Amino acid sequence: MAEDREVDLLIAGAGPAGMAAALVAALEGLNVLLCEKSGQVGGTGSTSAGTLWIPGNRQSRAAGFDDSAADADRYLDALIGRDTNRALRDAYLTTGPDAIDYFSSRTELKFLPCGPHPDYRSNMPGAAFAGRAIVPQPFDGRLLGDAFARVRPPIPEFMVLGGMMVGKADIPPLLNRYRSLSDFSYAAKLFIRYLTDRLRYRRGTRLMMGNALVGRLFYSLRQRDVPILFDARLAGLTGDRNGISGARISVGGREITVRARKGVVLATGGYGRNKRWRNAFMPQPVPVHSMSHAGNTGDGLTLGESLGAAVAPEHCTSGLWTPVSVTRRSDGSEGLFPHLAMDRAKPGLIAVNAAGRRFVNEACSYHDFVLAMFESHKTEPAIPAFLICDAPFLRRYGLGAVYPGHRNIASFKRSGYLTSAATLDDLAAKLCIDADGLRATVKRHNGFAITGIDTDFGKGETDLNRFNGDAACKPNPCIGTLAAPPFYAVTVWPADIAVSSGLATDADARVLAGDGRPIPGLYACGNDMASVMGGSYPGPGTTLGPALVFAYRAAMHARDAA
Numbered sequence: 181m182a183e184d185r186e187v188d189l190l191i192a193g194a195g196p197a198g199m200a201a202a203l204v205a206a207l208e209g210l211n212v213l214l215c216e217k218s219g220q221v222g223g224t225g226s227t228s229a230g231t232l233w234i235p236g237n238r239q240s241r242a243a244g245f246d247d248s249a250a251d252a253d254r255y256l257d258a259l260i261g262r263d264t265n266r267a268l269r270d271a272y273l274t275t276g277p278d279a280i281d282y283f284s285s286r287t288e289l290k291f292l293p294c295g296p297h298p299d300y301r302s303n304m305p306g307a308a309f310a311g312r313a314i315v316p317q318p319f320d321g322r323l324l325g326d327a328f329a330r331v332r333p334p335i336p337e338f339m340v341l342g343g344m345m346v347g348k349a350d351i352p353p354l355l356n357r358y359r360s361l362s363d364f365s366y367a368a369k370l371f372i373r374y375l376t377d378r379l380r381y382r383r384g385t386r387l388m389m390g391n392a393l394v395g396r397l398f399y400s401l402r403q404r405d406v407p408i409l410f411d412a413r414l415a416g417l418t419g420d421r422n423g424i425s426g427a428r429i430s431v432g433g434r435e436i437t438v439r440a441r442k443g444v445v446l447a448t449g450g451y452g453r454n455k456r457w458r459n460a461f462m463p464q465p466v467p468v469h470s471m472s473h474a475g476n477t478g479d480g481l482t483l484g485e486s487l488g489a490a491v492a493p494e495h496c497t498s499g500l501w502t503p504v505s506v507t508r509r510s511d512g513s514e515g516l517f518p519h520l521a522m523d524r525a526k527p528g529l530i531a532v533n534a535a536g537r538r539f540v541n542e543a544c545s546y547h548d549f550v551l552a553m554f555e556s557h558k559t560e561p562a563i564p565a566f567l568i569c570d571a572p573f574l575r576r577y578g579l580g581a582v583y584p585g586h587r588n589i590a591s592f593k594r595s596g597y598l599t600s601a602a603t604l605d606d607l608a609a610k611l612c613i614d615a616d617g618l619r620a621t622v623k624r625h626n627g628f629a630i631t632g633i634d635t636d637f638g639k640g641e642t643d644l645n646r647f648n649g650d651a652a653c654k655p656n657p658c659i660g661t662l663a664a665p666p667f668y669a670v671t672v673w674p675a676d677i678a679v680s681s682g683l684a685t686d687a688d689a690r691v692l693a694g695d696g697r698p699i700p701g702l703y704a705c706g707n708d709m710a711s712v713m714g715g716s717y718p719g720p721g722t723t724l725g726p727a728l729v730f731a732y733r734a735a736m737h738a739r740d741a742a
């Protein structure tokens with residue numbers, strides 16, 4: 181490798197944002213170099229659900245789910261205010277569908293409409309029930325051959341049999357495989373494919389969700405011979421606030437200098453693993469858990485700031501949050517299970533704080549759930565909080581990492597993941613929470629199960645609540661009794677799945693200096709860029725949607741730059 185290189189565009193970080201920027205730039209004829217700090221592509225994106233929030237996308241419209249950018253704009257007005265990030269928001273809403281069509285028609289990055297997938301504040305004006313969320317088509321990792329090992333795997337908690345990915349549509353046939361011939365044959369095909377995969381690969385090659393997204397981006401980059409330097413950390417930028425001309429990259433203990441004629445794109449995934457930025461931006465007590473990729477140490481933000489770039493920290497809690505429970509993996513290490521959508525909204529679960537009191541509509545979005553933890557914690561400790569259910573609930577719906585119908589809950593009890601007790605009083609004692617409070621809360625909530633009305637938090641009243649509930653449960657799909665012992669609890673903590681504070685940019689993802697002027701030749705996208713959503717979480721795909729759209733805009737701008 182030569183010590184010095186010259187390219188048109190240098191991109192740092194091979195997560196979804198960086199790979200998308202590199203791909204568009206290469207397709208537009210630029211000479212591109214992508215450097216990635218770790219030995220694999222994908223970053224946090226590889227462990228994500230892979231959903232993109234793209235109002236007015238044509239894939240949904242073609243499937244009969246109509247939506248308009250104007251409605252989404254009204255929704256964002258209600259959520260974050262008319263003037264917040266106006267220029268960026270306009271750019272996002274107008275470019276979103278075009279960017280997705282560009283990827284779909286010119287690369288292997290193809291998408292499917294999710295159909296119904298409600299916005300997270302589905303009771304607000306302009307919110308959509310269907311039509312905004314899209315996901316990448318599943319991807320066959322075998323197409324990558326040996327390079328498949330370069331795709332970062334999902335978290336173990338999201339795989340079965342030690343390496344098989346399971347999508348939402350796979351769950352019912354897998355659970356019912358002994359109940360019908362068609363489900364049995366569906367499940368058998370999945371298992372056979374997986375077993376065959378394992379003869380050659382370290383995990384299953386049927387990639388879904390975020391793994392399909394990064395697999396498809398990586399495959400597309402390889403098809404165009406876009407060079408990726410692995411184990412290559414962006415270590416410094418050359419230039420100053422008047423213009424960036426390149427960067428220094430640390431590879432294998434050496435530093436190489438790259439001159440970048442059109443500029444440098446920062447896509448290093450934000451500061452989720454940087455203590456200094458966490459302490460500066462996040463609420464107290466600063467959450468100890470993060471689902472961000474371990475390499476996301478805020479390098480882009482730190483380098484940008486050192487040049488006088490503006491950092492936009494004003495977003496309300498500076499993170500996009502989920503409650504997580506702490507798992508014990510088979511190798512003894514700790515993992516995090518994100519309680520996104522499978523358990524909290526189901527009938528017969530409550531979330532309580534240390535006073536044994538509910539503090540939230542359990543069926544709200546994962547982001548809003550954690551905001552309520554922070555809020556409750558100001559007066560009654562809710563960090564951690566506790567998800568509580570009874571025995572029939574656990575069997576039917578599962579709880580966190582304990583999947584529905586799980587046959588070996590003893591191991592979860594032994595590891596301390598699951599707490600169980602024959603009475604609510606004993607459960608409260610084991611969790612060290614107020615027993616009188618818990619008893620009173622369960623009694624009151626059981627009353628709501630009969631009326632179907634949660635007079636405390638309105639659970640079951642929004643489209644989002646009901647979508648994740650159980651339609652078979654009447655009168656309210658999200659409210660059931662907790663009555664049949666043993667009772668179970670899982671402890672949950674706040675964790676960021678993404679960060680919303682980052683480098684301030686203009687609508688072309690150009691990083692802005694403190695005086696509001698763009699720094700020529702410096703771009704930021706993905707979590708390195710301050711979120712266009714102003715710290716709010718409007719719907720499924722709030723970070724990956726903007727990550728791809730602003731990566732596209734950055735690359736197009738760089739193409740046209742002098």
Ligand SMILES: Cc1cc2nc3c(=O)[nH]c(=O)nc-3n(C[C@H](O)[C@H](O)[C@H](O)COP(=O)(O)OP(=O)(O)OC[C@H]3O[C@@H](n4cnc5c(N)ncnc54)[C@H](O)[C@@H]3O)c2cc1C
Nearest residue numbers: 193195197217223224225229231414449706707721723724
């Ligand atoms: C469980 C889970 C589910 C999620 N589901 C969704 C979802 O469905 N929809 C959605 O919108 N969002 C989702 N997210 C969030 C989403 O994954 C992230 O917001 C997204 O991956 C951010 O993309 P990125 O490219 O900015 O960063 P990343 O994907 O984290 O990639 C950053 C890359 O930069 C590299 N890097 C870091 N520093 C350097 C350096 N100095 N030099 C070179 N490389 C560097 C890292 O190694 C990493 O590979 C989810 C997250 C989690 C944890």
